[in-house]
Amino acid sequence: MAEGKRNPEEDGSEHVPQWAMAIDLDRCTGCEACVVACSAENNVPTAGQEQAAMGRAKHWIRIDRYYEGEFPNIKVKYRPVLCQHCDNAPCEPVCPVYATYQNAEGLNVQIYNRCIGTRYCANNCPYTVRFFDWFAPEWDGPLDLQLNPDVSIRPAGVVEKCTFCAHRIKRAKLDADAEDRDLADGDVQPACVQSCPAEAMVFGDMSDSHSKVSKKIESGRSEQLLSELGTKPRVYYLRKAD
Amino acid sequence: MLVILLMLVALPVAEAQQPLGFSHSAHIGKARMQCTDCHVGATSRDQAGIPSIRKCMLCHQFIAKDHPEVVRLAEYWERKHEVPWARVYGFKKEAAVQFRHAPHARAEIACAQCHGEVSTMTVAVKTVRHTMGTCIGCHRENKASDDCLACHF
Numbered sequence: 001m002a003e004g005k006r007n008p009e010e011d012g013s014e015h016v017p018q019w020a021m022a023i024d025l026d027r028c029t030g031c032e033a034c035v036v037a038c039s040a041e042n043n044v045p046t047a048g049q050e051q052a053a054m055g056r057a058k059h060w061i062r063i064d065r066y067y068e069g070e071f072p073n074i075k076v077k078y079r080p081v082l083c084q085h086c087d088n089a090p091c092e093p094v095c096p097v098y099a100t101y102q103n104a105e106g107l108n109v110q111i112y113n114r115c116i117g118t119r120y121c122a123n124n125c126p127y128t129v130r131f132f133d134w135f136a137p138e139w140d141g142p143l144d145l146q147l148n149p150d151v152s153i154r155p156a157g158v159v160e161k162c163t164f165c166a167h168r169i170k171r172a173k174l175d176a177d178a179e180d181r182d183l184a185d186g187d188v189q190p191a192c193v194q195s196c197p198a199e200a201m202v203f204g205d206m207s208d209s210h211s212k213v214s215k216k217i218e219s220g221r222s223e224q225l226l227s228e229l230g231t232k233p234r235v236y237y238l239r240k241a242d
Numbered sequence: 243m244l245v246i247l248l249m250l251v252a253l254p255v256a257e258a259q260q261p262l263g264f265s266h267s268a269h270i271g272k273a274r275m276q277c278t279d280c281h282v283g284a285t286s287r288d289q290a291g292i293p294s295i296r297k298c299m300l301c302h303q304f305i306a307k308d309h310p311e312v313v314r315l316a317e318y319w320e321r322k323h324e325v326p327w328a329r330v331y332g333f334k335k336e337a338a339v340q341f342r343h344a345p346h347a348r349a350e351i352a353c354a355q356c357h358g359e360v361s362t363m364t365v366a367v368k369t370v371r372h373t374m375g376t377c378i379g380c381h382r383e384n385k386a387s388d389d390c391l392a393c394h395f
Contacts, residue, residue: 150288167395
């Protein structure tokens with residue numbers, strides 16, 4: 001297995017990508033295409049009116065709205081919020097069974113079958129992007145026929161959240177392997193990034209200084225959400241300083 | 243009580259009950275077929291795939307038409323039905339396992355290592371047990387990934 005390593009480093013070891021996302025708030029129009037794409041891609045069920053009213057709706061990505069000024073001189077700003085894949089994640093140390101951890105590529109991983117549903121992680125997440133499955137998911141036919149086989153259906157009693165579309169990362173790697181080539185910048189596109197009509201979102205390897213995402217992060221316009229908490233998110237928000 | 247006891251004794255040797263007396267050895271021995279002629283994804287995709295009855299009938303419209311099992315095969319064909327093969331390998335849904343065939347073929351791991359000598363079997367019989375331990379054991383031996391996310395997502 002020594003041969004055929006992907007993107008070898010100078011010492012011959014395999015390059016381990018460091019996944020990150022940049023979201024340009026000056027481009028986001030709040031259209032919520034990413035929210036719809038995410039739910040379809042990741043088999044996220046709708047909760048229904050009643051459950052949603054009890055705060056049990058699941059959205060791996062959501063659009064936060066901020067209003068500035070008084071009507072009619074009102075300005076609305078949008079911010080897509082998803083799991084921030086923190087390098088220093090508050091959700092991880094509180095899990096008693098290590099069901100959530102950061103992997104070598106910087107993804108904050110949730111292992112559903114390891115999860116025992118304490119919900120400590122969800123309570124400790126300052127971004128409130130973790131969701132508890134109160135019930136086994138159901139889809140009215142024929143919606144059950146469009147489920148994505150690459151993403152496991154979560155049973156009742158576990159916590160779920162954005163994976164940065166880890167299954168797409170895996171698919172891109174397998175495709176690259178099959179074609180005997182390295183992963184190129186842009187090969188991996190999470191569903192939200194792919195569906196954004198304003199191209200506000202960029203995903204990639206931030207350890208590669210030539211990648212689009214690195215350039216966005218280094219653009220001087222980037223900031224991290226609640227950075228004062230020291231969570232070191234992998235999601236960077238871009239906007240013109242005001 | 244006795245019935246339950248008998249069931250418990252009988253379970254470990256029970257094979258998947260297939261609707262048709264298919265024979266792997268006949269097709270690999272006599273028909274000289276390769277695994278991937280029928281399981282087309284086994285080396286290139288996530289899932290190996292079970293062949294459609296269309297593929298069977300490419301040959302069996304002409305070959306061994308009088309064999310009683312082929313006659314039964316033709317009956318499914320007449321009714322425009324697929325053969326309802328029972329699954330042999332697989333994991334329960336709650337285990338949230340995402341197996342991928344392609345990377346194993348790339349690593350040149352033989353089908354037999356994970357499925358036994360299917361070429362000598364009639365219908366496939368589960369001869370190799372796959373647990374998380376056996377997967378990770380081989381992964382560690384071969385410096386493949388043992389990150390939970392490699393198999394669970």
